[in-house]
Amino acid sequence: MEYLALLMFIAVCGVLLLGYPVALSLAGTALLFAGIGISFDVFESSFLYALPNRLYGVLNNQTLLAVPLFVFMGAMLERSKVAENLLNAMALLFGRFNVGLAISVTLVGMLLAASTGIVGATVVTMGLLSLPTMLKRGYSPAFSSGIICATGTLGQIIPPSIALVLLGDVLSSAYQKAQLSMGIFSPKTVSVGDLFAGAVIPGLILVLFYILYCIAVAVFKPDAIPKRAPVESNAEPESLTVMLFISALLPPLLLMFAVLGSILFGYATPTEAAGVGATGSLLLALWKNQLCRVNLNAVMQTTVKITSMVFLILIGASLFSLVFRGFGGEELVHGLFQQMPGGVVGATLIVMLVIFLLGFILDFIEITFVVVPIVAPVLMAMGIDPIWLGIMIAVNLQTSFLTPPFGFALFYLRGVADKSVTTSAIYKGVIPFIFIQLILLCTLAYWPSLVTWLPNVIYG
Template sequence: MFLSEPALGILMLVLFLIFLMLGFPIAFTLMALGVGFGYFTQGDSIFNLFVQRTYSVMANDVLISIPLFLFMGYVVERANILDRLFKSIQLAAGWLPGSLAVATLATCALFATATGIVGAVVTLMGLLAFPAMLRAGYDTRIAAGVVCAGGCLGILIPPSVMLILYGATAGVSVVKLYAAAFIPGLMLAGAYMAYVVIRAMINPALAPKLPAAERNVPIGTILFALATSFLPLVTLITAVLGCIILGLATPSEAAAIGALGALILAVAYRNFDFTKLKDSVFLTARASAMVCWLFVGSAVFSAVFALLGGQRVVEEFIMSLDLGPIGFLLLTQVIIFVLGWPLEWTEIIVIFLPIFLPLLDHFGIDPIFFGVLVALNLQTSFLSPPVAMAPFYLKGVAPKHVSIDEIFSGVMPFIVIVVIAMALLYAFPGIALWLPNYLYGG
């Protein structure tokens, strides 16, 4: 053997990055590299490991909630509930400076709690809210930034699928993760809205007020719109999250309640049929299969990587830097930020985070706190060029005259807001840890 086992582990990681850049399917690349290097060094025993890892992933109770939450989100999306929600919030927020942008962010935050699917939220709001803001005379950049930033909130705000995957990967309670992410999620959404309102007050030309006829709507009309669109969805979301956070149901049980509630809501709005149900099931199955096989591939790859000693090489390198807890957090967050350019959040969570997780104990870092930091950081990975998924989602549905450079320019202030939110979380960890500690003990 020309290379030592730790060197083979590092070579395996490098080859994965090369194949990733060449466009190979990620899950099957992970499995192929894991089995290939495992067979070369461990012999036939690698096949037993592959079967065991596959079974352990498929039998993971935490992951059952993923297809149920995805189904809930796709049903809400296909039933056009988002359209009703946006119009009702638009009526209620008409008196605010930048009211359309505020309504867009509020709709994104609520829809994020129902789906957590970034591409779906950005695309739908790009078709619904973005043209409405442009017609109202909004600056293209601020309108684009609002849609992209708001659409990414589902990564952080519960019931985030990302937090479920992190919980399964790190072996921590998803319930505590949801409680920890709740306040930072609201804080980030509130900061986005405050920024838009302040910009509109300083320079009204960026976000002009709606015509008087659209602002001076009878209070009865506003209340009826909120009662028939805003209130039902909020009630469903509150019931799902409340059951989880208060310990009345497991995430999987609450997700099942949410899926059933979404179906009832869609039927009640009389905007759901068998075709839309079939589409929702198909999209759920496709996304769930992708996540599941990615998890299997990551489990095999990580196991072989550790067997070869690659994990030990990474740990020794980080330890040799003689970092404190803050230095370690900054290093990991910079690496995650850079990885967010070429990779989706699922790959970052299941492939690269397991490299850092064993070091959390050494540096005395709470894995719940670390998970919320990662979720905040991944907001930037969806927004920051050159490989920013949210701007490209929006560009795909935006009018032809809107350039990708304008969209990138529009998201920059929101990236700054995310960085400020991360700095606040570093300085005051209680923002994330107070609620889970209060509900479940320290």
């Protein structure tokens, strides 16, 4: 019977490759295999009876309530032209350096990623705002495309990230399941705040690596960037430039500190902090005279669409996981990991490779709801730290989203890039950043304390 679980997983990947909606593919494939199993008396229909309880648990989940609020905050900040103001201010401040605009794009992408938490929104916004400017100033199409795609995927790892919110909820359940399988009854769990704290240092290291790469390109490959910074005849005085930079940077920075700081220091839950962020984005839009009916309608429609997609996928994934468990899929995965050469190291490598490959055809939401609940309890039962595992999965997916030819970030940029920027140039530009992210993965694997140190300091 266990082979049907594996066959069902392969079937759903095939259905997704045909282009059918993810949520319906998950639920439809699960129901089809459940019907086959019931017909041949190899599947207990009682597993399906648990679905209403699963859905009721989703409705009562306070952590998932943070998703629409964080989406609203990101969409409102995007409509408020925060990224555009930041990019203009940083371009004025760093414009005197030949690689200054690239560093500005990296820093703005980091701040925008922390504001929106959505990879697609960050890549599209940075592609529309900065790609034409970089090409006009003499940056090569490959380098420009690479830095924009790479900084756009920072929304996967830099908190408050929606990916980390969803991962935190799933890993919490997986951790409790792993403890029960080992006969441990402990109130300790994995929270979204733990993942946020664990992601801070890796996220900053990754941004530092990007900036160092930009400087290295300026030194060793100067033909990819302008020979010198363009001199504007009507350049602003330096004092005014600094004032513009501070006025553009300070409001969103204060908002991000209020959201992230309230979670890390225990003043608010992720849901409460998301409410603070949504309210702060409204106030910021009002301060910038961008809070109008048109913008508000657009933001609310975006929030409803993304939230509906997330929860519909969650419903489909819940049904899929129930049927997968009914066929003995969890026992199959556990047995495979136990027999795998290399023990826990070999099992972790295989899981990371599978998640990386699935990142070509699935978004992080599907992988979080379908794959992580299957493999995470087994790895945690083998002694893997749940916070470290969550951050490794997030960075792994971030790398997958950059990898040609199926990386999601490449498709997002291709959709908004000028025709003069070829697809091959985009592919060529992201390759160095893929290696940078692989270096980060290896670094975190060798020094897990880079992930676990800050959560231990804050939460003990």
